[in-house]
Amino acid sequence: MTALAPRELYIYWKTAHRAAAIAAARAMQAGLCDRWPQMQAELLWRDEPAAPLATLMEVYRNPGGVTPEHQADIERHAAQLLATHLTGTRHVEVFCAAR
Numbered sequence: 001m002t003a004l005a006p007r008e009l010y011i012y013w014k015t016a017h018r019a020a021a022i023a024a025a026r027a028m029q030a031g032l033c034d035r036w037p038q039m040q041a042e043l044l045w046r047d048e049p050a051a052p053l054a055t056l057m058e059v060y061r062n063p064g065g066v067t068p069e070h071q072a073d074i075e076r077h078a079a080q081l082l083a084t085h086l087t088g089t090r091h092v093e094v095f096c097a098a099r
Contacts, residue, residue: 005096006065009074011058013082013090018045018054021085025056028081036070038063053087066094 015021022043029041039062046055060066060074071092078090 005099006062007067008095008097009058009060009066009071010093010095011060011074011078011090012055012093014053014055014087015085016053016087017085018056021054021056021082024081024085025058028077029058032060032074032077035073036062039066039070065096 022045025043029043033039033041039060042059042061044057044059046057048055058074060070062070066074075092082090
């Protein structure tokens with residue numbers, strides 16, 4: 001049996017207050033990386049200055065893959081720390097490296 005490639009998470013969401021949302025998301029990701037020392041987190045935003053809402057993208061990678069336990073922890077923290085910044089819902093996509 002072939003081993004599955006490690007999972008990566010890509011989570012995007014919209015906000016009306018980009019600067020505050022970025023600060024909250026960065027703080028959340030720093031806490032998650034402290035909790036999971038090998039976790040790599042990245043935060044991106046879509047470059048659409050004229051759009052009424054900003055789209056943010058959280059990216060999570062881990063050498064052994066982002067496990068369901070990691071994902072549940074990310075979702076718990078997001079529910080606590082990002083809820084006031086969301087306009088709509090967070091959309092979670094899971095990708096694996098093509099081998």
